[in-house]
Amino acid sequence: MANIISASHLTLGYSNNDVDIIKNANFKIKKGDFVFITGPSGSGKSTLLRSFYGQLRPTSGNLLVGAQDMSKISKKKLQELRTHFGIIFQDYKLINEWSVAKNVVLPLIIAGYNVDMQETQAKRLLKHVKLSEHADRLPLELSGGEQQRIGVARALAKNPTLILADEPTGNLDEYSSNVIWDLMENANEQLDATVVVVTHRIPNIFSIPYRHLIIENKGIYEVH
């Protein structure tokens, strides 16, 4: 299987701070992998994830995402690359003035799908996350678990090759968390999407094979 993410001697940090957050890390994520990245609070899990979608450029070393060198990628290429990603945030990052249905099809709006196509896909996706009856409501009228399901549906809208999730169940109860994990397992198995999840804790019940990367003392190690 081809690598979808490849890091060699990767160092990450913020420009306003000289301290490195990730240092000299080497790892590869293959197409179709389901990867958990864990580590203590402040270890740099979210920072690492941000570097995958180009919000943070490597300080040194190489980071290839979908064959693109993330330290040199142009704005236009990055824009194009991101349309192949599905990103899920801990605090959902939904557009609160848009309806649930419109939020779900954001990637399709960006891709220029026509309104009929958007409506068809919104119905399909909302049915998939069991929120069909909420299509016309605003996100803030729904519970946290429901909002995160909208976030997952949005991430799946365009059959992404890579799903990046930052603490997707961090704010949710056990039931809602299990629903989210089920959706992500399905995305990995049925859509063949590569899934990278940053989390504090790997769920107890997880039915598919996965890899586990751990961040410790600024390094990234694989747990076997």
Next chain:
Amino acid sequence: MKYIKDHIMFIFPMLAILFGIESFIVFDRMSKSYEQELRADYSMLVLTSKPMELSRFKKLDGSISSVDIMEKRSIVEEMAKGMSGISAEDIMQSLPYFYTVHLGKYLDAKAIEKIRGKLIASEDIKSVETFDQSHNSSYNLFLFIKIVLWVFVGFMTLSSLFLVIKQMEIWQFSHKERMQVMEIFGASTMLRSGILFKRAIIDAVMATILTSALFAFLRFVWVERSNIEILTKNKKLLFEYQDIAILGSIAMLIVIVAVTIVVVGNREGKL
């Protein structure tokens, strides 16, 4: 309700700016028309010892546009009737030639004095009367009003611009997260800011229509009813259809600059 409030908050300062600009345009048109009237009404009286052609006057000063010779024969003949031993021809020969000299543009007292100096320097010209004092004082008053209006319009535009910028900051804040989320999902700048441009353009069109409607109302309805002679006479100057294009262009320019500031200010940050 919030949607309407958002629009009003932007339309209101835009209206103030456009109202100020249209007031300035109207006053500028009026001042030009007034200048034209002054120029048409104004003439110098020049007395010469020999007959002189327009080309000779023009050689002396380029701002002279036309000259009329004053007919004196009928007056002289009337005068000669009351005098014994002096014929009209004798009087005619002893009198100089009288010319009314018109200028091509309106000039202030200083410039008129310069022309007078050039004319009087010619050996064929005996005397020049400029009559500048009376019309100069009314023009000075007019200039004063014009400057006051400039200051007023400038102040109004400046304070309204501040209101527009304030509203832009509110927009920047309220659209920040949406624009950043869209950017994360790969939306182009145009797509991210499209909604802002759309909203701002609607507001600019509304403000243009409202301002134009107000001045059109003044010209076509209010002035007729007002019976104020000076306004009725100059009602055409209160509003011209080309003003809609001028106001529309200015409004568009303002919104494009304002929205660009918001878009640039919303560059991708840490989500």
